[in-house]
Structure formats: structure tokens, C-alpha cells
Amino acid sequence: MNRSDIGVDLDKEQIAYIVDDDEAVRDSMSMLLETIDLPHQCFSSANEFFEYYDGSQKGCLILDISMPGMSGLELQEKLKESNSLLPIIFITGHGDIPMAVEAMRRGALDFMRKPFQEDDLIKRIQQAFDSEANTRSARDIKQLMLDKLALLTSREKQVFDLVTEGQANKSIAYDLDISERTVEVHRSQAMKKLEARTLAQLVRIKIYSE
Amino acid sequence: MKYEPSPHDSNIRPSLDESELEGTDVKNSTLIKSTLETNISKNTSIKNNAAPLLGSLLKNLPGMAYRCLNCKDWPMEFVSEGCFALCGYTRSDIEEQSVLWGKCFTVPEDIQRVENAIVSAVNKGEPFEVEYRITTRNNEEKWVWERGRAVDFRDGNHVLEGFITDITDRKLAENALMHEEAFAKAVVDTVVEAVITIDDSGKIDTINSVTQEMFGYTLTEVKDKNIRILMANPSNEEYDLYMSRHLHGEEANTASEREDNCRRKDGSIFPVHLSVREVISETSQPSQNPQEVRKFVGLIRDLTARRSAEQEAREQREQLAHVDRLNILGEMAISIAHEINQPLTAISMYAQSGIRFIDSESSKIDRVHDALNKISIQARRAGAVIEHIQQLTKQQNSRHEEIDCNHLIREVHKLAEVEANLRNMEIVLDLVPDSISALKPINCDPIQIQQVILNLLRNGMESMQSNDFDNGNEITLRTLHDDKGVKISIIDTGVGISKDFAERLFMPFSSTKDSGMGMGLSISSSIVKAHHDKLDFMHNDTTGVTFFFTLPYTEST
Structure with a gap:
């Protein structure tokens, strides 16, 4: 199913947020992403990023695991607390493996050891973008469907539920103890409010809202 | 003596002159005699004018005067006003025997003791004195003191008269004192x-x-x-x-x-x-x-035990401090790895970017210049890190001292032995005799040399472990005197060193170990160099390798 089909327009503005205390690592990674025109933004500390972060950021986070001040793991925890959906790719130096394992356990998307294969990094950023878009669209679509369903009156909602269960108008009328004509009115009102033209679209709305 | 419910119980009350008791509390002499220990003989009547005095006396007694039958539960025929303060019941409650002294008041555990005391005194015709506990109407436990005697014998039972008073406060104080004494004794004993x-x-x-x-x-x-x-x-x-x-x-x-x-x-x-x-x-x-x-x-x-514990703790601290100094090498290696990793990561990414700019056929070709320039900067940064390390090792050279080589080796052996034990290995010492070693001290920085020896022992042990001790689990630490100085050899039976690797053996960051930094031999080599010799190795005839270096004698010898 196409996203536009159900009225969702995804923001294509995904950015790779690079957080590393080493200026050279930041700058070289920035140059590498420039070669493939991948939008990115650099931060020299976890704190700097966390101050910038407001929940609207889309894309992914490339995060050095051990930094002075707030560590990568701490930033990961803080973002988790603010219900962030940003996937995190950790970059680790030597001897950070136990920390990387811990980061993965806490839900990091991936980790890479310095120095790394540049192609690998690019591939993983793209995977992170896809994963983030999927999670976000699933969440957005659900929210959108719930918003639309909230517009229905309770009678329209009853009719919608029974219709999407596959019941015919006649049996709905019997169940709700109203006339078939009234069922038709509720049904067409509901479809109008939900911007659905076919029964199939109604069923999709039902599925996405669950 | 066994107390049986007396069939005459019901007859007791009529024998009392109730009107007399009601009016003036009591006019009965025997009660007074028993209670106050007067010598008035039994049945002597109290003069009428004495009655109000006695009544008031009985009323104000700090306790309860009584007359009862010495049978089960001691049914009371008469009690004085003090009964209410003592046990919470009125005279009529007790005298009508709706509550019985033995059954309702006396604490069950104490009844037998009280009975025994009374019987033995009565049999000897003596007054009895007993202390026991009662439970009052409010369920309060009180200690009481009772003194009484048999004054009559009626219907098969002795008639008792006496006095009961509350001694709870005194008892509590006594108990507290007893506890205190027992406690003090226990303290001294323990x-x-x-x-x-x-x-x-x-x-x-x-x-x-x-x-x-x-x-x-x-x-x-x-x-x-x-x-x-x-x-x-x-x-x-x-x-x-x-x-x-x-x-x-x-x-x-x-x-x-x-x-x-x-x-x-x-x-x-x-x-x-x-x-x-x-x-x-x-x-x-x-x-x-x-x-x-x-x-x-x-x-x-x-303080013997404490002194020896203190001594032990002091020795352990010293030992630990020593191990710490020796482990600097390992720690240095980790921080070096981190310091070098950063520029290497950057160099790699700049280089990749350069290649992509060239391949992109777009107008970004001028960015290649930038990338190459930055690669050069990062390469110099890495070089500076290594130079810094070499300076560090040189700086430490200032603490040369004169030392007995066997002593130095034994100390490092003690430290390495722990590690060897963990690996199930043994370090064999093959040293020149102590007498000769003491005569020809060497000149070196002992801590640095111990670092080198420890590092070489570790390498050897790891090498032997990686071939599963095919040739045994003994690694040898040997000293030999020659004309220049003492030659120290670390002889393992491990996997050996391949020809390829031998060429870069002493270069920084070359390692055959999975977790290795490739810094140990490089630093060891520069330490030995600072001692005016060269760290070298040779393949053994059978298996494994021998690392060796020579430390010079002190110049005076």
C-alpha cells in the first residue's frame, strides 16, 4: 500500500547526526557523507546534541561511545527517556567492546569499530534511515487513523466496526435495532469523515489504527 | 496436701456475721492478730470502742486483709477495702465469691508454689510468707507479697487470715538489678x-x-x-x-x-x-x-594479631604499588591505541572521500586537495603520539641504580608467578650463584627492566598457551655472566616467530595476538636500548624462541 493512499506525507528530510569529540573524525566523516550528498550535521559532544534535540529530528545518530562529559551510553539513555525513535549507530575505539555490547543490549541499531570501512558506514546509515522511516511512518499512520476515527459519532463508530468485520447492512440494522436506511446514512457519513471511497479502504484504516 | 472442692463451701458464708462486716468493716480479732502480729489470742473479742479504729485502719491498709478457707482457689469470706486497689474488684465481688482468688487472680504457674508454702507453714503451725503474681481485673500483672497463718480449722479445712500487698515496683527494681548484675558478669566473662x-x-x-x-x-x-x-x-x-x-x-x-x-x-x-x-x-x-x-x-x-595484620597489609600495599608500576606498560599501550586510532580513522575516511570525489566526475574535484591536505595533517598527528611515547620512556631513564641482578630477577619472578599459576604454568629460574651475583652488581633502572622481563615472560607464556603446551609448561628465566655484564634470557617453548613477522617484530603496532596492541616489544626494545644494549631474539634448537639482552656491570667493578 502506498503511503499517499492513506493520506500520509512523509518528511523526506532525514539527517545523519554525527556526535564525536574528535574534530578530525567528525570532519572526515562529514567529508565522506558530502561525497554522496547525504545531509548531516556535526556535534562535538553528547551534551551539545541533547540540547539541540527536540524530538522533531529524523534520520539517525552516529555516536562515539566514549567521550568526555556525557558518554554515548548516557545520551542513548536520555534519548530513550524522551521516547526518541532515532536509531543509533555507535562508533567505538579499542577496548570499548563491553560498552558496545551494552549499547546493543539497550537497543542500539549497530556499532562499528574505528577505523572502519567507509562503504560499510554509508550502508549502515542508509539502513538506519530506512528503519527510522518505517518506525516513524507506522507511528504516524496509526496516529492519523486514530485522529480520523475520533471524528466519528459513537453510532457511526459502531457501524464502522461492524462493517469492517464484514457484516452486511441488513444484519447491522438488526444488531443495532435500527433501520437499514439509517445504517446506510451512518456508513456513508463515516466513509466521508474517514475519506474512504471503498470498503477495502475502510478495512485498511481499521488495521492501521490497531 | 491435696485441695479438693470443699462440700462445705456453701456453708462458709453463713458463719460470717455479715451485718457486722458491712457496718464497720470488721470486728474480728483473728484477722488483726494474723496481720499485725499481735499477741491477742484467738477468739478474744475486740472491745467495742476499738472497732471503729480497726475499721479505719483496715480501710487504709496499703493492701488487702482477708480471711479464707485453705482449699482449692481459696474462697474468700472476708476481704478489706484494699481489695479494689489491689485487684480491681469490690469487696462484694470477692466475698460473694463471684471471683475466686486462686482461679481468677493467681497466675497459674505460681499456684503450686503458693500452695506448697502455705501447707508447709500450716503443718508446722507457723505463719507463711510468699511472693507471687496475680492478674488484675484490667489484665495487669502485679507482684504481691502475702503473709498469713491458719487461725481455725473448720469442716476439714484450715481457715486462713492474712494480708496481701502490691510489691510490683520493688520486684521490677529487683529484676532490673539482677539483669544488670548478670549482664556485667557476662561482659567480664566474654x-x-x-x-x-x-x-x-x-x-x-x-x-x-x-x-x-x-x-x-x-x-x-x-x-x-x-x-x-x-x-x-x-x-x-x-x-x-x-x-x-x-x-x-x-x-x-x-x-x-x-x-x-x-x-x-x-x-x-x-x-x-x-x-x-x-x-x-x-x-x-x-x-x-x-x-x-x-x-x-x-x-x-x-596486639600480636593486629600487629601482624598491619604488617601484612603494609607488605601487600607495597606489592600492589609495585605491580602498578609494572603495569604502566599495559595501560600505556591502551591509551596509545586510542590516541593513534583517532587519526587513523580520520585518515581512512579522508582518503575514501578523496577517491569518491575523483570518481564522481562532478565539479567536486577541487575537494580532493582538501582531503589530501587533511590526511597529511592526521598522519603527522599519529607520528607525534609515537614520538611522545618514546620521550616518555627516555624520561624514565633517570633512576638508574646499582643492584644485585639475582635480587631483581627474584622480585619479578614473584610477580610473574601469580600469572603463571593462573595459566597453569611454571617459571624455571636458572641463575648464576647468589655469591657471584652479589659481587658483581649491575647498573640499571630496576622498574623498567622488570617491566621488560615481565613483558617478555607474558609473551612467552601466551605463545606456549597458544600451542596448548605441546612442549611442556615451563618457561625459563636465565642469567649468565660474561665480560660485559649479565645476560638475561627468557626461553619459551611456544609457537615461535615467523620469518615475515620477525622483520617488524620490534616495530610499534605489530602484533600476532588478537588482543595485542603491538606496543610491548617496541617499548621493551627502547628500554633496553636506553641501557646501552639491544633486545634480540633467536630461535631455539628444538622449539620456541629466546629473547635476551645484557645489562652492564656497575663501572667500579
Whole structure:
């Protein structure tokens, strides 16, 4: 199913947020992403990023695991607390493996050891973008469907539920103890409010809202 | 004697002159006789004018006067007003026998004891005196004191008259005192200190069992002996001085503490903590001067165990500090790896970017210049890190000293042995005789050289472990004297070193180990170089390799 089909327009503005205390690592990674025109933004500390972060950021986070001040793991925890959906790719130096394992356990998307294969990094950023878009669209679509369903009156909602269960108008009328004509009115009102033209679209709305 | 429910119980009450009792409390002489121990004989009538006095007396008694039958539960025929304060019931409650003394008040555990006391006294025709507990109407437990005697014999039972009073407060105080005494005794019995009391002339009065164990003397051996027999020599004179200061009031504080040495019966000396307190008490023996008696209580704690624990802790700390110094090498390697990793990561990414700019066929070709420039900067950064390390190792060279090589090797062996044990391996020492080694000391920085030896032992052990000890689990540490100095060899039976790898063996960051930094041999090599020799290796005839270097003798020899 196409996203536009159900009225969702995804923001294509995904950015790779690079957080590393080493200026050279930041700058070289920035140059590498420039070669493939991948939008990115650099931060020299976890704190700097966390101050910038407001929940609207889309894309992914490339995060050095051990930094002075707030560590990568701490930033990961803080973002988790603010219900962030940003996937995190950790970059680790030597001897950070136990920390990387811990980061993965806490839900990091991936980790890479310095120095790394540049192609690998690019591939993983793209995977992170896809994963983030999927999670976000699933969440957005659900929210959108719930918003639309909230517009229905309770009678329209009853009719919608029974219709999407596959019941015919006649049996709905019997169940709700109203006339078939009234069922038709509720049904067409509901479809109008939900911007659905076919029964199939109604069923999709039902599925996405669950 | 067994108390059976008396069939005559119901007959008791009519025998009492109720109107008399109601009106003036009581006019019965026997009650007074029993209670107040007067000698008025039984059945003597109280003069009428005495009755109001007695009534008021009975009313104000701090307790309860009574008459009852000595049978089960002691049914009361008469009680005085004091009963309400004592047990919470009125006279009529008790006299009508809706509550029975034995059944309702006396604590069940105490009943048998009370019965026995009464029976044995009554049989001898004597008054009885007994203390027991009762439960009052409010469910409160009270201790009471009862005194009474048999005054009559009626229908097969003795008639008792007597007096019961509340002694709860006294009992509680007694109990508290008993607990306190028991506690104090328990403390003295369980202390780990020797407790000794002496008189003002220094003679030992008492000692506790700990003292006997600590010193090996029994009480009879030391009783009335001067306390000095327990002290080690140096403090003997001091002790007399100390006593006289005490006795002449120069030491205002009567408690004093110090650490000292004591002497056991077998003559051995041991360290103690000594605390002395003066106890002043009045003498209770009339034969003595009724003056105050000066006594001293001394507590002596054996410090032997603590001293040796302290010594052990000190040795361990020193050992640890030493290990720390030796581990600097390992720590340095980790921080070096981090420092080098950053520029390497950047170089790699800049290089990739450059390639992509060139391949992109777009107008970004001018960015290649930028990328190359930055690669060059990062390469220099990495170089600076290595240079910095080399300077660090050189700086440490200042602490050269003259040392017996065998001594140095044994020390490092002690440290490496722990690690060898963990790996199930053994380090074999093959050293020149101590007498020769002592004659020809070497000149080196012992800590740095120990770092080198430890590092070489570790490498060797890891190599042997990686071939599963195919050729045994012994690694050898050998010293040999030659004309230049002492040659130190570390001989393993491990996998050996491939020809390829041998070429870059002493270069930084070359390692065959999964977790290796490739810094150990590089740093070791520069340390040996600073000692004017070269760290080298050779393949053994059979298996494994031998690393060796020579340390120069001190110049004077």
C-alpha cells in the first residue's frame, strides 16, 4: 500500500547526526557523507546534541561511545527517556567492546569499530534511515487513523466496526435495532469523515489504527 | 496436701456475721492478730470502742486483709477495702465469691508454689510468707507479697487470715538489678581483654580467665605478686613512677591508656594495649581502716594479631604499588591505541572521500586537495603520539641504580608467578650463584627492566598457551655472566616467530595476538636500548624462541 493512499506525507528530510569529540573524525566523516550528498550535521559532544534535540529530528545518530562529559551510553539513555525513535549507530575505539555490547543490549541499531570501512558506514546509515522511516511512518499512520476515527459519532463508530468485520447492512440494522436506511446514512457519513471511497479502504484504516 | 472442692463451701458464708462486716468493716480479732502480729489470742473479742479504729485502719491498709478457707482457689469470706486497689474488684465481688482468688487472680504457674508454702507453714503451725503474681481485673500483672497463718480449722479445712500487698515496683527494681548484675558478669566473662585488679601497692588481686590464657599464669601463681611480673622489662621502673603519680594525685584523670609490652610466664614478650582505671570503694571489713580503699582495674588487649595484620597489609600495599608500576606498560599501550586510532580513522575516511570525489566526475574535484591536505595533517598527528611515547620512556631513564641482578630477577619472578599459576604454568629460574651475583652488581633502572622481563615472560607464556603446551609448561628465566655484564634470557617453548613477522617484530603496532596492541616489544626494545644494549631474539634448537639482552656491570667493578 502506498503511503499517499492513506493520506500520509512523509518528511523526506532525514539527517545523519554525527556526535564525536574528535574534530578530525567528525570532519572526515562529514567529508565522506558530502561525497554522496547525504545531509548531516556535526556535534562535538553528547551534551551539545541533547540540547539541540527536540524530538522533531529524523534520520539517525552516529555516536562515539566514549567521550568526555556525557558518554554515548548516557545520551542513548536520555534519548530513550524522551521516547526518541532515532536509531543509533555507535562508533567505538579499542577496548570499548563491553560498552558496545551494552549499547546493543539497550537497543542500539549497530556499532562499528574505528577505523572502519567507509562503504560499510554509508550502508549502515542508509539502513538506519530506512528503519527510522518505517518506525516513524507506522507511528504516524496509526496516529492519523486514530485522529480520523475520533471524528466519528459513537453510532457511526459502531457501524464502522461492524462493517469492517464484514457484516452486511441488513444484519447491522438488526444488531443495532435500527433501520437499514439509517445504517446506510451512518456508513456513508463515516466513509466521508474517514475519506474512504471503498470498503477495502475502510478495512485498511481499521488495521492501521490497531 | 491435696485441695479438693470443699462440700462445705456453701456453708462458709453463713458463719460470717455479715451485718457486722458491712457496718464497720470488721470486728474480728483473728484477722488483726494474723496481720499485725499481735499477741491477742484467738477468739478474744475486740472491745467495742476499738472497732471503729480497726475499721479505719483496715480501710487504709496499703493492701488487702482477708480471711479464707485453705482449699482449692481459696474462697474468700472476708476481704478489706484494699481489695479494689489491689485487684480491681469490690469487696462484694470477692466475698460473694463471684471471683475466686486462686482461679481468677493467681497466675497459674505460681499456684503450686503458693500452695506448697502455705501447707508447709500450716503443718508446722507457723505463719507463711510468699511472693507471687496475680492478674488484675484490667489484665495487669502485679507482684504481691502475702503473709498469713491458719487461725481455725473448720469442716476439714484450715481457715486462713492474712494480708496481701502490691510489691510490683520493688520486684521490677529487683529484676532490673539482677539483669544488670548478670549482664556485667557476662561482659567480664566474654571480653577478649585480660582484666586484672590490683591494690594500691601494685599487688594483683584478681585476674579473669583471659588473663590466664594470655600470660600462662594461674591465679594462685600471681595472687599478691606485684603487677610488674607481667610487664616486659623496659616499663618496670616507669610503672612504679606511674603508680606513685596516681597515688599522689598528680594524675588528675584516673583512667589512662597506652601501648606497652608484656611478658608471658614463658618469658616471651608481646605487644599490648593497656588501659588502667582507678576504682575507689569504701571498705566493708571492720578490721581495716574505714578509709577509702584504692584499687586499680587494668584491661590488657593482646596486639600480636593486629600487629601482624598491619604488617601484612603494609607488605601487600607495597606489592600492589609495585605491580602498578609494572603495569604502566599495559595501560600505556591502551591509551596509545586510542590516541593513534583517532587519526587513523580520520585518515581512512579522508582518503575514501578523496577517491569518491575523483570518481564522481562532478565539479567536486577541487575537494580532493582538501582531503589530501587533511590526511597529511592526521598522519603527522599519529607520528607525534609515537614520538611522545618514546620521550616518555627516555624520561624514565633517570633512576638508574646499582643492584644485585639475582635480587631483581627474584622480585619479578614473584610477580610473574601469580600469572603463571593462573595459566597453569611454571617459571624455571636458572641463575648464576647468589655469591657471584652479589659481587658483581649491575647498573640499571630496576622498574623498567622488570617491566621488560615481565613483558617478555607474558609473551612467552601466551605463545606456549597458544600451542596448548605441546612442549611442556615451563618457561625459563636465565642469567649468565660474561665480560660485559649479565645476560638475561627468557626461553619459551611456544609457537615461535615467523620469518615475515620477525622483520617488524620490534616495530610499534605489530602484533600476532588478537588482543595485542603491538606496543610491548617496541617499548621493551627502547628500554633496553636506553641501557646501552639491544633486545634480540633467536630461535631455539628444538622449539620456541629466546629473547635476551645484557645489562652492564656497575663501572667500579
